Amino acid sequence: PSIPHKLVVANWKMHGNLARNQVLIKEYLQALNPLAQTKVVVCVPYPYLAQIQILLANTGVAWGAQNLAKFEQGAHTGEVSAEMLKDFGAQYVIIGHSERSTAYCESDENIAEKFMMAKRHGLTPILCVGETLLEREAGVMTRVVGKQLETIIRLFGAGAFAESIVSYEPIWAIGTGLAASAEQAVAMHQFIRDTVAAADSAAASTLKILYGGSVNPQNAVQLLNQKEIDGALVGRCSLDAEQFIKICQAVP
Ligand code: PEP
DSSP states (O other), X not given: OXXXXXEEEEEOOSOOOHHHXXXXXXXXXXXXXXGTTSEEEEEOOGGGHHHHHHXXXXXXXXXXXXXXXXXXXXXXXXXXXXXXXXXTTOOEEEEOOHHHHHHTTOOHHHHHHHHHHHHHTTOEEEEEEOOOHHHHHTTOHHHHHHHHHHHHHHHHOGGXXXXXXXXXXXGGGTTTSOOOOHHHHHHHHHHHHHHHHHXXXXXXXXXXXXEXXXXXXXXXXXXXXXXXXXXXXXXXXXXXXXXXXXXXXXXX
């Protein structure tokens, strides 16, 4: 199925337990069911995929994981494959989140391979790109984001971006309470689309570009009303049903 017009993705990160997840999803659904048009995706830690598959079955809310292996299968202790995610009905997978690339030194090449692995298995990749505060202050943010995109284009061709998702996540905005302004986000979203379009305009036209980084109910309205912003990736506020629902309701 093609990706909805605008979507809001919850990234639970390494939070939750069986009891709390059940309550949180119940609270989400109480408000989200009548909002069937708001497309919502919940990305959970691996152990909760089985639980989420049951809780979200036939609700219109989709689910996914926060990482996957770049390998198909085999002797890769501790890794989780695309096929395994599919087994639990996952449709989406976050790739290259900065919390992972920083902590585990994931290279752009590694991230590109994971992106293609998701595509090959029919999972929609949510590729995170973004610059550090130092890089923004030095004015090299488009060079940094450009390199992240170019790695995929060089290795696999820009066609890989068709029906995919890129999330612009300035590292200085993640978990800091300091979101990018709508102006800063729009400028980068335009750059991302232009970069893909320069290599493959058809692919760029079906690419969704989300914004992530301290999205909250207050800033969501302005961010989500920009035509260049196709949705949001939400960390902290996705753990609080009331705040998450308000963000979903900000989708025009
Ligand atoms: C994220 O996890 O991708 C994120 C954007 O987190 P937060 O909303 O907490 O900044």
